[in-house]
Amino acid sequence: MSTTTTTASLRERLIGAWKLVSYVEQPVDGSAPFYPFGETPQGIIMYTPDGFMSAQLCHAQRTPFASGDWFKGTPEEYEAEASSYIAYTGPFHVDEELQSLTHSMFISLFPNWKGQTQPRVVKIEGDYLYLGTASPIQSQGKTVNSALKWKRASAA
Template sequence: MAKSLREQLIGAWELIEYCAYMPNDESDKKYPMGPEAQGIIMYTPDGHMSAQLLTPGQKQFSAPGTDAEWAQLGKNYVAYTGQFYLDEQGDKQGPILLHHMRSANLPYLVGDTQRRLCKIQEESDGRYLILSLGETMKVFGEDRMIRVRWRRMPDNQATQPPESSRL
């Protein structure tokens, strides 16, 4: 029997692409966190989620860091966690996934519920979770569509971390 969308969603996903494209030209992409943005999003069986996205290449600094160093880091990192809700029937655009932010590093996200269109698809190199808004939003001063592509991470059954703890 085929797994429900909710069952397929459960687990960890690695960020592959976070882009904003023109509604009439998907090849016209801009990258809000840069083309090499990294991140992980996780969904638990009991209805919780956590997402972290970052712009790679941050300057190293020693603890405790200066206010300016922390401010720069804060501009390049987004994290939030809370409950998720999935309407597998959705609307005419497809299934709807809601992220309700219980906590976030961006204060304006706390308590917010964000709506995403949700699709999982198999490709030759793995399973992908595609989240989008279904409508335009202002990005770099233009009305653009948002699409975030995540690839399913393999299950981790290891009892020890890899030799080098730096990824």
């Protein structure tokens, strides 16, 4: 499906898989922006035709557990694992008139998000999807706005 079709609805244009290009957090206090997962993060976000979405984002360089067993990590390994990965999934909703998008978190690695519905700032330009938080969130001890750039994934 071409993402340049202007007659397609926002919902139709979202459907599919997108690869993460960049993830930047801008503190509302005006201090320097930062990259929570480095300047080359990895991630996929998918929107299905039946109304579900799933997002997985991480730092590109993650250290494997020494034990090789995900239930036998050290406290430091678990801390590094959880602080270098974001994952959530659930229904998504589009308001075509307002051109708005929300993500409802049915499951989330960050337990505080479970059950939340979060509005997103959304824009699609060609093969790029731009998502942002609609209101500031807490990250690394600061109040920030998040900006994520995604590129439509192609079948390999």
